[in-house]
Amino acid sequence: xxxxxxxxxxxxxxxxxxxxxxxxxxxxxxxxxxxxxxxxxxxxxxxxxxxxxxxxxxxxxxxxxxxxxxxxxxxxxxxxxxxxxxxxxxxxxxxxxxxxxxxxxxxxxxxxxxxxxxxxxxxxxxxxxxxxxxxxxxxxxxxxxxxxxxxxxxxxxxxxxxxxxxxxxxxxxxxxxxxxxxxxxxxxxxxxxxxxxxxxxxxxxxxxxxxxxxxxxxxxxxxxxxxxxxxxxxxxxxxxxxxxxxxxxxxxxxxxxxxxxxxxxxxxxxxxxxxxxxxxxxxxxxxxxxxxxxxxxxxxxxx
Amino acid sequence: xxxxxxxxxxxxxxxxxxxxxxxxxxxxxxxxxxxxxxxxxxxxxxxxxxxxxxxxxxxxxxxxxxxxxxxxxxxxxxxxxxxxxxxxxxxxxxxxxxxxxxxxxxxxxxxxxxxxxxxxxxxxxxxxxxxxxxxxxxxxxxxxxxxxxxxxxxxxxxxxxxxxxxxxxxxxxxxxxxxxxxxxxxxxxxxxxxxxxxxxxxxxxxxxxxxxxxxxxxxxxxxxxxxxxxxxxxxxxxxxxxxxxxxxxxxxxxxxxx
Numbered sequence: 001x002x003x004x005x006x007x008x009x010x011x012x013x014x015x016x017x018x019x020x021x022x023x024x025x026x027x028x029x030x031x032x033x034x035x036x037x038x039x040x041x042x043x044x045x046x047x048x049x050x051x052x053x054x055x056x057x058x059x060x061x062x063x064x065x066x067x068x069x070x071x072x073x074x075x076x077x078x079x080x081x082x083x084x085x086x087x088x089x090x091x092x093x094x095x096x097x098x099x100x101x102x103x104x105x106x107x108x109x110x111x112x113x114x115x116x117x118x119x120x121x122x123x124x125x126x127x128x129x130x131x132x133x134x135x136x137x138x139x140x141x142x143x144x145x146x147x148x149x150x151x152x153x154x155x156x157x158x159x160x161x162x163x164x165x166x167x168x169x170x171x172x173x174x175x176x177x178x179x180x181x182x183x184x185x186x187x188x189x190x191x192x193x194x195x196x197x198x199x200x201x202x203x204x205x206x207x208x209x210x211x212x213x214x215x216x217x218x219x220x221x222x223x224x225x226x227x228x229x230x231x232x233x234x235x236x237x238x239x240x241x242x243x244x245x246x247x248x249x250x251x252x253x254x255x256x257x258x259x260x261x262x263x264x265x266x267x268x269x270x271x272x273x274x275x276x277x278x279x280x281x282x283x284x285x286x287x288x289x290x291x292x293x294x295x296x297x298x299x300x301x302x303x
Numbered sequence: 304x305x306x307x308x309x310x311x312x313x314x315x316x317x318x319x320x321x322x323x324x325x326x327x328x329x330x331x332x333x334x335x336x337x338x339x340x341x342x343x344x345x346x347x348x349x350x351x352x353x354x355x356x357x358x359x360x361x362x363x364x365x366x367x368x369x370x371x372x373x374x375x376x377x378x379x380x381x382x383x384x385x386x387x388x389x390x391x392x393x394x395x396x397x398x399x400x401x402x403x404x405x406x407x408x409x410x411x412x413x414x415x416x417x418x419x420x421x422x423x424x425x426x427x428x429x430x431x432x433x434x435x436x437x438x439x440x441x442x443x444x445x446x447x448x449x450x451x452x453x454x455x456x457x458x459x460x461x462x463x464x465x466x467x468x469x470x471x472x473x474x475x476x477x478x479x480x481x482x483x484x485x486x487x488x489x490x491x492x493x494x495x496x497x498x499x500x501x502x503x504x505x506x507x508x509x510x511x512x513x514x515x516x517x518x519x520x521x522x523x524x525x526x527x528x529x530x531x532x533x534x535x536x537x538x539x540x541x542x543x544x545x546x547x548x549x550x551x552x553x554x555x556x557x558x559x560x561x
Contacts, residue, residue, distance in 0.1 A: 048496040049537075051525055074463050077456060079411050114497070118452050118490075157493040 034190065036063050036107065039147020040133040040172035043113075045156050045164075050177040050184055054206040056109060056153050061210045063107045063149065076115075091120055091128065098131045106148050108132065113152040113167065114159065122163045129170055179203075180218060313433050314466040315473075316458075318499040320492065322479035323507035324518045328544050330439045331356070333474045335363035338370050342471075343431035345420040347398075347413070347438045349381035362547045375431060377420035401449055410449060410457035418464050421471065434471035436461055441495070442478040442488060451491040458495060479504075500525055508541075515559035516541050520551065 035042055036059070046052030060067070072090045094116075097108060110116070116125050133150050154167060156176075168174055174189045188200045203215040236243045245253065257263065293299070319329045327350075334356065337344050348356060357367040370376035379398060388397050398416035401408065421434040444454050458475065465471045477495060480488045496502055504521040522538045540551045552558070 046497075048493060048502075048525070049523070051497070073459075073467075076459070077409070079409075079414065079460060112497075114494075118455070118494070155493065155497045158490055158497070 035059065035173055035175070035188070036149050039149060041129055041150045041152060041167075041170050042173045042175065043167060043171040044151065044153045044175050044177070046153065046177045047156055050179050052153050052175075052177050053111065054210065055175070055177065055184075055186065055204075055212075056111060056151060057210045058206055058212045059151055060107070060109050062212070090116060091124070094128050094132065098128070107151065108148065109151040109153075111153050112155060114155040117154075117159055117163055117167075122166055126166055126170060129167075133170075183215065183218070185218070313472065314470045315500040316462055316466060316495075316498055317472065317474045317501045317503065318495050319474065319476040319503050319505070320479050320496075321476070321505045322481050324505055326476060326478075326505040327439070328549055329503060329505060330437065330474075330476055331359045331363060332549065334367075334437055335360055335365045337435045337437070337472075337474075338365045338367075338375065341375075341430070341432050343375055343377075343421060343434045344370070345377045345379075345417055345434070345436050347379045347381070347417070347436070349443050350439050352382055353378060353380045379416065402447065409453045410444070411460075414457055414460045414464075417461055421465060421469060423469070434465060434469050436465050436471065436473045436475075438473075438475040440476035440478065441491065442476075445485075445487050445491060451487040451494065454491055455494045455498075458498065462498065496525070505542075515543060516557045517544050518542060519554070 042059075044052045044056055046055075070093055072093060076089055078089065113125070129150065129152070133148055152167070152171075154164070156164065172191055174191075176187045176189075177184060178187065179185045183203055184205060185201060185203045188202065190198045190200070192198075203218055205213045205215065207213050317333075319326055319333075321327075321329075334344065334346065338360075346356075353367065360367045367376060367378070371378055381399065384397070385399050385402055388399050388402050391397060393403070396412045396415070397403075398413045400412040401410060417436055421436065423434075441454055441458075445451060458473070461473055465473055475495070477492050478488070479492055502521075502523040502525065504523070506519045506521065508516060508519060518541070520540045520542055522540070524537070539554060541554055541557060542549050542551045543557065
């Protein structure tokens with residue numbers, strides 16, 4: 001029997017004997033509760049650098065007391081033709097899940113949606129996911145059915161913005177994985193019906209037994225970098241030569257006019273050459289052997 | 304690097320990737336490493352001839368000819384056998400069958416070849432340690448007309464058989480086209496990166512060619528395990544390729560500049 005799961009958090013959480021009550025357990029359950037409380041699709045977006053499979057496993061571990069594993073890994077495309085593989089492959093398996101009869105709460109984890117997106121048309125996948133997560137509105141079903149939670153892992157870099165956007169619009173919650181300094185973080189976007197979307201950023205790490213360890217904030221080094229009180233290191237302190245200027249040197253430097261700087265004084269001086277201006281002139285006195293011929297000043301024309 | 308010699312490193316996919324440089328030295332390294340470690344190796348060599356790998360292998364201390372003769376190495380020489388495809392009747396399956404098909408369907412014949420090569424034998428050749436699949440390289444399959452999804456499916460099936468069933472390792476090389484905006488190659492590279500346990504990325508230096516430092520190697524562990532603390536996920540070294548070995552050093556610590 002799947003463990004009863006009350007999404008409103010009315011205090012009816014049953015804890016199996018194998019779990020020990022830890023201080024962080026409350027906050028952990030809070031994050032997971034909010035992720036799994038909404039029926040529908042929870043999209044886990046990961047990247048090459050920050051992988052999301054561990055988080056998916058942690059979520060599976062938390063949300064399910066009874067796990068059914070559909071092995072579509074070994075032969076998804078029916079290459080072995082032994083008859084062991086499911087007919088119609090993964091899509092057939094998903095469609096079969098749409099027609100469930102068990103009214104209890106069900107969590108379906110898909111590893112990964114990227115595989116399905118690469119092999120199936122985007123529209124088919126979106127329709128199947130929609131049918132999966134909205135089973136409570138099945139016609140002809142008189143008893144109210146607990147919502148289906150679908151956890152899908154999506155590798156962001158593999159797909160264009162179109163398919164990713166389509167899946168994102170189907171999702172009730174999106175968890176984007178990133179991190180800094182070796183510490184992973186999840187940016188969660190909730191889309192609750194009839195409410196504004198809300199954001200939450202949670203730093204976490206996954207322990208070897210796939211339980212979540214939530215951190216309060218970004219890692220210590222990141223916080224330290226943002227601290228404005230640490231003085232920057234002065235690079236001019238330990239040199240063998242002098243980079244500083246004395247007071248007189250500074251004054252002389254500031255009062256120096258650059259030769260090619262065109263200031264207004266220089267402009268005035270050039271426009272009105274006054275008698276105080278010492279213009280340079282050439283004084284030339286030809287001696288006896290000089291023959292100044294204007295038409296041949298260098299005396300090299302062979303005329 | 305001593306990580307790989309332990310018995311814990313089994314059933315893993317290692318992705319070799321190069322960007323703006325030639326990462327084939329990593330392929331030669333892994334080939335000689337696994338042969339020396341007494342593993343059964345299936346080498347799908349699509350880029351160079353057998354003698355090329357043999358010559359480099361001899362510098363690194365292994366003889367591919369000997370390994371092939373005693374059954375330790377199964378070598379698919381792509382350059383030679385691609386011509387055989389056209390001189391065979393169509394009924395006989397050939398690993399490189401896709402070259403002959405107009406719409407390149409899938410790489411199932413190649414997978415069957417790999418599975419046949421690495422399946423454990425019934426006689427006493429259980430002397431070999433874990434099976435290893437080495438592919439040089441996967442990007443060329445895209446140039447030959449195979450779709451990126453088909454290549455990913457091929458590696459998926461190889462992983463299911465070689466890594467999970469036979470507890471062996473896979474090492475494969477993919478080129479990163481970088482700015483060349485090759486969408487198919489990007490899908491292949493990213494798809495493989497998500498499937499890998501370890502990514503070794505050889506990059507040229509950002510400042511250009513240098514005689515003493517040939518490039519930079521980035522190591523990224525993707526699946527956290529007991530082996531790696533969270534901090535050690537990513538390391539960067541610089542390297543210089545020498546005649547018989549490759550020397551690694553920390554960034555900026557090349558003996559030539561110190």
